[in-house]
Amino acid sequence: MSNLLFYNAAILTIDPEYRTYENGFICIQGDRIEAIGPSQAMTDLGDFAAYRKIDCGGKIIMPGMINTHCHMSMMVFRSLADDVPDRLRRYLFPLEARAMNRELAVTGARYAMAELLLGGVTTVYDAYYFEDDIAEAVAASGMRGVLSETVMNTPTPSAAQPYGGIPYTRNFVKKWQGHPRVMPAVNCHALYTNDTEHLRECHRIAADHDVTMCMHVAEMDFEQQKCRDEFGLTPVGYLHQIGILDERFLAAHAINVDDQDIDILADCGVNVSYNAGSNAKSAKGVAPVAKMMAKGIPVSLGTDGPMSGNTIDIVTQLSLVGKIQKLFQNDRSLFPPREILRMATINGAKALRMDHLVGSLERGKRADMVIFETDSVNMSPIYDPSAAIVYSANPSNVWATIVDGEILMENRKLLTLNFESAKQDLLRSCQKIEAIAKTLDREIATHN
Numbered sequence: 186m187s188n189l190l191f192y193n194a195a196i197l198t199i200d201p202e203y204r205t206y207e208n209g210f211i212c213i214q215g216d217r218i219e220a221i222g223p224s225q226a227m228t229d230l231g232d233f234a235a236y237r238k239i240d241c242g243g244k245i246i247m248p249g250m251i252n253t254h255c256h257m258s259m260m261v262f263r264s265l266a267d268d269v270p271d272r273l274r275r276y277l278f279p280l281e282a283r284a285m286n287r288e289l290a291v292t293g294a295r296y297a298m299a300e301l302l303l304g305g306v307t308t309v310y311d312a313y314y315f316e317d318d319i320a321e322a323v324a325a326s327g328m329r330g331v332l333s334e335t336v337m338n339t340p341t342p343s344a345a346q347p348y349g350g351i352p353y354t355r356n357f358v359k360k361w362q363g364h365p366r367v368m369p370a371v372n373c374h375a376l377y378t379n380d381t382e383h384l385r386e387c388h389r390i391a392a393d394h395d396v397t398m399c400m401h402v403a404e405m406d407f408e409q410q411k412c413r414d415e416f417g418l419t420p421v422g423y424l425h426q427i428g429i430l431d432e433r434f435l436a437a438h439a440i441n442v443d444d445q446d447i448d449i450l451a452d453c454g455v456n457v458s459y460n461a462g463s464n465a466k467s468a469k470g471v472a473p474v475a476k477m478m479a480k481g482i483p484v485s486l487g488t489d490g491p492m493s494g495n496t497i498d499i500v501t502q503l504s505l506v507g508k509i510q511k512l513f514q515n516d517r518s519l520f521p522p523r524e525i526l527r528m529a530t531i532n533g534a535k536a537l538r539m540d541h542l543v544g545s546l547e548r549g550k551r552a553d554m555v556i557f558e559t560d561s562v563n564m565s566p567i568y569d570p571s572a573a574i575v576y577s578a579n580p581s582n583v584w585a586t587i588v589d590g591e592i593l594m595e596n597r598k599l600l601t602l603n604f605e606s607a608k609q610d611l612l613r614s615c616q617k618i619e620a621i622a623k624t625l626d627r628e629i630a631t632h633n
């Protein structure tokens with residue numbers, strides 16, 4: 186690992202003061218940020234003889250983006266059944282039962298990591314099956330990942346017995362805890378796929394090992410209905426009553442939450458992953474993000490799986506967050522670009538309980554960062570770099586992605602992942618999936 190000096194760049198630190206340097210430098214020693222500031226202060230630090238020096242020529246540097254809700258392996262299913270109503274139960278679960286296996290899970294995850302790194306994501310939260318194999322792939326890629334095996338009340342592609350995800354998770358957490366970049370977590374799929382006893386058991390595992398526990402919360406209409414009918418409560422009210430909401434808890438989606446739910450989430454220190462694109466496409470509703478943030482909940486950004494939101498970079502989500510939330514609240518002044526960039530970076534780090542390590546560019550923190558080029562047609566003019574990233578940029582403007590001081594993507598080339606082989610593996614796997622998908626389409630048509 187060489188020491189790196191980036192200079193002549195616009196830098197958005199996203200530190201607590203949101204310090205920005207119109208013409209700045211950032212000096213990286215090993216995996217840490219050694220110094221950061223305006224370019225004219227660089228000469229005070231010595232001659233940097235032992236550094237690789239990169240003249241950024243006006244590019245924009247910001248902290249790496251953090252995707253707090255993804256199912257990477259579902260890449261192999263991208264663009265299937267986009268418009269099927271009640272797709273999860275009618276299409277996805279049967280498809281996974283027939284098609285998903287260890288090899289496909291890894292194939293999908295490797296390709297997904299290529300897209301994440303090319304789109305400036307440095308940390309991903311992933312929940313799926315065969316997570317131990319996915320963890321090996323994440324470790325090899327150089328990315329940072331918070332990974333978890335899905336727990337459900339039915340057999341899954343990786344577990345022959347209902348709740349087989351629980352023993353899997355116990356071993357998985359023990360094996361990966363302490364890894365410098367791969368952090369294990371616990372994932373209960375949802376309250377409609379887990380009973381109270383097993384939700385509590387998952388919560389115990391997360392507490393015993395002090396790791397994140399994630400769950401789809403207040404996302405589905407039938408979830409709301411089940412809670413009302415069985416417990417007379419909202420999903421958040423029920424999870425609170427059974428005692429599993431705390432500062433380790435990461436609630437994905439949180440669409441159907443009322444004012445009382447938001448108070449509970451805030452009081453318990455729960456973190457929320459907002460999935461703007463996936464929520465919109467599934468027509469499930471608009472999460473009341475402004476209300477949640479006003480109560481101090483650090484709402485972060487996720488994409489959901491590639492079968493739900495189709496793209497898994499965070500750049501695409503940025504402008505969606507602004508546009509959907511402004512429209513929802515009928516207020517153009519809400520969600521300025523700086524707030525949206527905080528959601529994509531430091532709030533993601535808080536959600537995954539790693540904000541002491543990453544999420545902002547500050548001396549002593551890990552060097553996880555992303556560099557945007559500013560030469561492409563959509564990137565001029567730039568009066569405000571934060572606005573340019575949120576509303577002008579697309580993921581193909583990401584020029585470099587760096588994790589722990591290691592450049593994983595530079596000038597659109599992946600340096601730790603072989604994109605061509607990942608793509609060939611993906612395309613080969615699609616042939617088998619297509620045949621299964623056609624059978625499912627026929628079955629759904631017959632039952633309509």
Ligand SMILES: [Zn+2]
Nearest residue numbers: 401437489490
């Ligand atoms: Zn999800």
